[in-house]
Amino acid sequence: MKHCLFILLLTGLLLGNATAQGPIENDLLKLMQQYQAIGLSVAVVKDNKIIYNKSFGYKNSNDKTIIQNTDIFRIASISKSFTATSLMQLVEAGKLSLDDEVSKLTGFKVNNPKYPDVPITLRMILSHTSSINDKNGYFSLDAINPGKNPNWAQCYNDYKPGEGYQYCNLNFNLAGSILEKFSGEQFDQYVKNHILNPLNLYGGYNVDSLDRNRLVPLYEFNDSTKIFEAAPAAYASPKAKLANYTRGYNTPVFSPTGGMKISALDLAKYMMMHMNYGSSNGVQIISEASSRTMQTKLSDKENYGLALWSTNQLIDGITMTGHTGSAYGLYSIMFFQPEQKFGFVAITNGCIPRYKKSTVALLYDAVNTLYNGMVK
Template identity: 60%
Template sequence: MNRITFPRYLLCAFLLVAQSFYGFAQNAEVENEIQDIMKKYSAIGVSVAVVKQNKIIYTHSFGLKNVENNIPLTDQDIFRIASISKSFSATSIMQLVEAGKLSLDTDFSDLVGFKVRNPKFPETVITLKMMLSHRSSLNDSQGYLKLDVINPDKNPEWAKCYNNYEPGKGYEYCNLNFNLIGTVIEKISGERFDNYVKNHLLKPMGLYAGYCVDSLDANRFVTLYEYHNDTKTFTAAPTAYAPRREEIKNYVMGYSTPIFSPTGGMKISATDLAKYMTMHMNYGNYNGIKIMSKKHAKLMQTKISEEEDYAMAMRSVEDLIPGLTLKGHTGSAYGLYSAMFFNPKEKYGIVVITNGCNPIYTNGYCDLIQASVNSLYNNLIK
């Protein structure tokens, strides 16, 4: 009986076609699931990106960028990503620490230029590391959009910015911490905050992003929509991209920094955020480009205590995808909800951003975000 053989090139072609068909089927499945998730939570638009074995294997955008003009959302569009922005500030600090320009144990008062002390514990030094890990004992009760709120010379109510526990002995998530940190980046580097991040993080990785609205193409901004549960309707939030030109015109280096919101003001696409995530996944390296040392990248990802999951602008979570330990951060502001989580050992990660949904929360996660992350993991990574 004669044995039938196929030329090698035909076999390779067949395998490629089969692989492509399988990938197409996977993509179709996940896209159907995400569209169902969007429908369930009344989402306006969703952008996603998936990294596997250090490569972006999937990006897609669903729904609308702008409802009023019926403009579809695309992978090139950029969002204000809210609190994931904190990791860009922390990465900048780690670069300056690595360069020997400051220490994580430095008294924050010496860095910022005015007294930062909890009046109930005046002898306890509040360090840079405490600020980065939300263990400074600061709170946002007086706001966080200006440094005046915590400056004893500017606000007679400055003491209300501090909690009742000793710095370093407790945790409270606080946006003021990171707007103060942005100020330190300016004082130490001599560069305006938005320019420092652009020159030392974004440009080296080839990312189209930034904190300064006027440095970006406004046509690429995704409109953000806040959901009103009482009327089941959305309203646009244009202040998310307020250029604040007058404030910038009168900018004071080392003090006006909150104008750019180091705590939440980064504007970037899901795809470019996935590239940035890959750098953290590889402990400071992106495609052979060193952004920071492995030592300092690991410090950002290492929990300060077992009492909470926070490290330094990174969380360590085990319940986003049940049973898996992931590093990353979420964000929410102006109706936007975002997530960037990765596994540095297995070299995979997921980015999900929505510009508006019905924000039902379960165990601290926006349900739409968690459902989308799990769908992407189960279909494209698992």
């Protein structure tokens, strides 16, 4: 599916947002036009309350469907925090430890051959300090399993585990498989039963368990042709792969590294749980100690903790904690300030991917617009 950018944008903004009012919403619409965004959904938390939730533009640019606040997106790498949060629950229950060796948890060797005596721990894979990389891909654990792949050693970098940082999706697909093995539940069901349902959130990792009418299609910008192309693989059914599913090994089917589907509003509610160090509306998801562990950096290079990282480059002079996501043309951002009790979620299903301070420019500008207009 291909679309002329200018016509798509102009039509989407005019028809999809005719009722938008106020200078902030006008500024957001201008940003969408500037970055030729197809759609945008945002939520704002201030004083520990959600004060704003709005969606703009097209959900489906082909049939001109407009995004609703109840629609859900695949949020890409923000999903990693759901995986880490789930594992922290198992740590609290005494089922495993952050310092457990991953080899013992997975049942196959996960060990950098350049440092055979240095164990890779659960803490390392959750903080991207494991020395593991994505050179062999990350959609199957066969990539790193010596019993399945003769080129398994390519999955490891030259530096010592625990002493370097490289963002790696395979880390979190390994983590998801560990969650399955030690929880006794299928990955998607565990997250639903122990995070989403207690917080009364609609979403999940298994697309077949969700209302497909609420899924927001994603569009990748083709830099060569200068057009957006639909990315249906983002919501591909796992049904065929589940026919021969081995729990604790085939977990990448659900993409613990990037496969959560949720609305901006419900993601903001989830964000508030982390902002309040593990609890929200009287519901305790993880302990304060576990929450602070997730938010405490292990890597000075990226200020990365366990699936959450800190930055002072998003809003000048303020340190924010959260995560970003990008996949299939989608870009997402979830950042909060735990002491001052404010935060932002912004998700687009397609835009021109320019960057400001390592953040997609549309989301960077949208967050600053919302901060200056609603929080500051």
